[in-house]
Amino acid sequence: MSKLTDLTIASALTGLENKDFTAVELAQAHIDAMAEQSNLNAFITETPDIALKQAEASDKRRASGDAGALDGIPLAIKDLFCTNGVQTTAGSHILEGFIPQYESTVTQKLFDDGAVMLGKTNLDEFAMGSSNTTSYYGNVINPWKRDGDDTDLTPGGSSGGSAAAVAAKICMGATGTDTGGSIRQPASFCGITGIKPTYGRCSRWGTVAFASSLDQAGTFARTVEDNALLLRSMSGHDPKDSTSANKDVPDFLAALTGDIKGKVIGIPKEYRVDGMPEEISALWQRGIKWLESAGATTIEVSLPHTHYALATYYVIAPAEASSNLARYDGVRFGHRAKEDDLTDMYEITRAEGFGDEVKRRIMIGTYALSSGYYDAYYIKAQKVRRLISQDFLSAFEKCDALLTPTAPSAAFAIGENEDDPIKMYLNDVFTVPASLAGLPGISIPAGVDSQGLPLGLQVIGRPWDEETVLKVAGVVENLAQFTYVPQTVKKAAA
Amino acid sequence: MAQMVQGETGDWEIVIGMEIHAQISVESKLFSGASTTFGAAPNTQVSLVDAAMPGMLPVLNEKCVEQAVRTGLGLGSKINTYSVFARKNYFYPDLPQGYQISQFEDPIVGKGEIEIDLPDGSVKNIGITRLHLEQDAGKSVHDQHPKKTYVDLNRSGCALMEIVSEPDISSPEEATAYLSKIRMILRYLETCDGNMDEGSMRADVNISVRKLGGELGTRAEIKNVNSLKAVQQCIEFEARRQVDLIEDGQAVVQETRLWDPVKLETRSMRSKEEAHDYRYFPDPDLLPLTFEQSWVDEIKQTLPELPDQKKHRFMNDFSLSRYDAGVLIAERSRADYYEDVAQGRDAKLAANWVINELLGILRKNDKTLEESPISAEQLGELIALISDDTISGKIAKDVFAEMFTSGKNAATIVDEKGLKQVTDTSAIEAIVDEVLAENPDNVEAYKGGKDKLFGFFVGQVMKKSQGKANPGAVNKLLKEKLSS
Amino acid sequence: MSLDKESVKKVASLARIRMSDEELERMMPQLSKIIGFVEQLAEVNTDNVEPLANVVDITPELRKDVVNDGDCADKVLKNAPEEIQGYFVVPKVVE
Ligand SMILES: [Mg+2]
């Protein structure tokens, strides 16, 4: 039998049901993996005791025939989801030691279905970043290395800890959040699959907010099927979130028929950006061929405002963030500077509590909303956002889904791109447009570059049509036959 | 009734606009399920949403929307079926989110107009600019500790309606009349209890002065004006301050000032003012608020008769003076009480009794109408006894006093005490004869031309009849007998 | 457009983030660069385009007016940096 940590969620559920192993054994195997690979710094808070307790309870439920859809599956939770009684930091010093007295809807739903929590994963501070280097709790190290090169690479961000933990087989799946690409880009960098559903599919209640009109929870796992399983448990209407849709959650698993005959896949021409690495265009071409070989038609479509998506995003997200992060003021929770004057207390608390990237974005957002600039920046960005959204809706009149690369590069070294915020922002050039339009998107590992690093392809679908997204992704997964394993995992196995 | 401020350079006109914050009568908060009851222990009526814990989200209370629509209809205003919640960003310890959820560009209620009644009996229309929904802040307590401020979030997130007037108000009297009228309307609609002592209603007053018909001057916004008296006083003070400033060659600064109810002056809040830039933007946690016009129409069907409608009806149907009608409609319960008393009876007499006797005795005993020991039905019966000559108006006052202390019905008291008016002419005639026989000197003097003695005879007869003799009959009989 | 130090200072104060002169100097070119980057939006013709605040195409459900939350001062105050007698406590506010 292969190692328990090699299993997919689907096969683990079968194994548990067949009594091949217990949930406690499964949890223990992952707890051991978490300890062995603590050097990745994927977790801010490890919760092995909770995991074992939940696993014991899971075994009991299964014995009495009450097992839920994810019963006994060890997951990692991005430290942006508030967890009752367990420190939740959002990767920030300002929330160090914060113990929520409530459980986010997403994690509650997972636990209701029997999932087991191994810990809270590291992330860019307040999910602001694409390299997981803005966390107060240190960088996460990508389990992948370039061939013959020991340089530490970033796992991408902001859900870098979750992606790294899944890739390193510390957990079977993980939650993430995606505001401009924070699930899809790290999935691509870590050689795993990650899906961001339609905005409004998962509740935002209890998830630390970054940019409210963009934030959406999603999942990481090593297969499309596992993502479908996790997403099915997480999704659904929540009366506590006014932007959560009261729509039935389809059986995402049932969508994985492998049959895409007659589907039309759009290839957005504006995504062929200048300077795209040859390996990435080649991978994209291969993806197109795979889908055609499976019976789909591909057509070129145009998303004319793509070029302006990043600029739009870097007005709207910081604007919302500047307001969302105003509650971190040292009054009711979190870090407080010891000062006798109220203004000093506010300003020094926030100066000490926030890192540079968060400060930059708060400043940009504050500026964009301030009097005299509101129309030129914020309202302008909202107008362009409508144009971007309309681009997609027009394209979807001609096709059922879009295929693009996930990111313009493979994982880069920690410290690279740090000197220039704009260069860093360009990482999200392919993921941000779908976020602005609230569309579901998935990244599937589809190949490796010349240095042996994984590269992902992205499938984007119509609003509320995660089924087609998962179906097409399943076909890519099947044909890509991505069987590469990160070097750190290979080393651990050796 | 514009009131001028006399300056050294001539008369100045006062231009006033008001922003009234009215706490909506509802059970739970605007965006959370925490209670809104007044006076609970600190931070006990606070949900995690009200405390702005990370990840908490607002969900709009539908009753608050309905109450705002009701109020808008009551203010004769346009109801906007599309409105938007916006964040007003600023830092303050009792503002947990770091922003107040309010409405800015698209409020739920647009323009309207109300009528105010002035002490000289005239009427003026005041324009309503808008009404919007917003969250209240918590409470900062500054006097518990020399170096600390204590924060209680019980009020944080309570639903407010901010009602903004046009700058149509031009004197302290008009301002208080406006505030009273708004309060009256809200109480009629039951959308706010109007209790200024508990802070359910608070006013900010925008004041500027100008030469008669001249350009609008720079305005100051006065906060913390929390009683009718304070409205009056702060306008008087502030208008004078501005006139003196301008005439002294200085400029009025556009700023927020605080009313000090102890020193009776306004003072600058510049410390709090520094570079305010609220950075309003649509709240991304809340989608635009939309509803059907048909729902507005349904609410319209359920509106009570409003004060002005009632006042005009009382004037027309009951021939009451504007003043009396105004007193009676001041509270919905008072108007209802009056209508019950007047039902099928002499409406003017009923108005006199309610206004002069009942409200007077209640005031003297520090009781509200709701606590009155005399029900409307009971007072109505008393008035019926006067009207059908069972008792005289004078006896009625004694009966009324007895009713107030014992709670007994008028008829019972009249029976028990044998107060029934004597209308039997022969019985009265006997008493008249008796009185005339007992006072032969006075009879002679009267007949000799001392007309004034007539009152003496009436008094004697009334006294002998213990006030029960019908005064009309007494007069008639005395006249007959004395002239014979 | 490049931001001058005064503007950056004003924004920092609005955002309640204390910044030393040195930090302001360091932040200035970074912010200017980002603002310069987003200013390309001016190229887009947005005549007759309505701003889009939120993409989600739903009519949100409203809450019934019932008291079903609050009464949890322990949870509310649990993480408070300073608390006295059930109040949050902050340095004195000078009015
Ligand atoms: Mg105001």
Ligand SMILES: [Zn+2]
């Ligand atoms: Zn207000």
